[in-house]
Amino acid sequence: MSKVAVFGAGSWGTAFSIVLADAGNDVTLWARREEVAQTVNAQRENSEYLPGIELPPAVQATHDVEKAMHGADVVVLATPSQSLRANLTEWAPYVEPGAVFVSLMKGVELGTLERMSQVIAEITDAGPERIAVISGPNLAKEIARREPAASVVACADEDVAKMLQARVHSPAFRPYTSVDVLGCELGGAYKNVVALSVGMAVGLGFGDNTTASVITRGLAETARLAMALGANPLTLMGLAGLGDLVATCSSPLSRNRTFGEKLGQGMTTADIYASTRQVAEGAKSCSSLLALAQRTGVDAPIAHHVDAVVDGRMTATEMMDAFIARDTKAETD
Ligand SMILES: NC(=O)C1=CN([C@@H]2O[C@H](COP(=O)(O)OP(=O)(O)OC[C@H]3O[C@@H](n4cnc5c(N)ncnc54)[C@H](O)[C@@H]3O)[C@@H](O)[C@H]2O)C=CC1
């Protein structure tokens, strides 16, 4: 059996451990808090993040980094994007030589404006053939319940993408390969920002015309930036683009959409942070994606307005009014 180390025992790290175990891997799940690792091992459940889901015997949790890394040829990273740099700096000395990194994270680092694959490359000595991304319409709770879903495994080296595809293909999880790491990462990070604005529309009481309009213009904005940075446009039409955008913007399970809904109902960002432990990546990545768009010379009205609402400089109502009042133009511009 092949061993995979999963770092981050939150919703997605835990749910993805189930996929890996179902696909025939031996999984060591690293938890930041020792008591979480102990509970997982004793009760076969991560009661805080995935209550009611029984973890298969092939998933063992630990708080010990060295133990988690030992013998693992694949290292899966599922922490919040903004803490990855600090986390990986601590973990890098224990990585097995030649191990492949897989990012499950959907954010862009504040300040550096780096995607997670870029942060991994900077902190470790791994080349692009050792850095992959898995991204798609994969809400953790549904994946943990083994509801059928597809996803994309992207790596610049297609053979490595195929190797990982085989390692994560389970009875309920269907992975497709891609070599477009950048397109997958930007699709994953941007859909969170769009989901925030869709959530705001829902929180304000608007219906499906509004949300469909925002989703569609969100896809146009994502594609504009991703293509300017070199992504394959077809990636944005695929599972890591449109697929994830639709899942996240439609689902009450999405933390980003829920965060937006609360903003739409008038809660402040500080109040929302105080009300949950769960990460909503878009609330930070709206700033980094906006800065990336500005640096690239790309128009990003959704990121611009979402950033203003999250930062308390504008209300959700003012954002929706501003969307409609913008200078008119051709749809395909
Ligand atoms: N939950 C989901 O449905 C999906 C989430 N993702 C992505 O996976 C990544 C992780 O998200 P979730 O597991 O959902 O988040 P979560 O909020 O459920 O869990 C976050 C995990 O990170 C840990 N953590 C928090 N701060 C930390 C720090 N400073 N250092 C180390 N660990 C820290 C927490 O203890 C927890 O284990 C995010 O980038 C998210 O966008 C991707 C696909 C699906």
Ligand SMILES: O=C(CO)COP(=O)(O)O
């Ligand atoms: O990325 C996700 C689904 O693919 C999960 O979205 P949220 O982080 O908004 O819950």
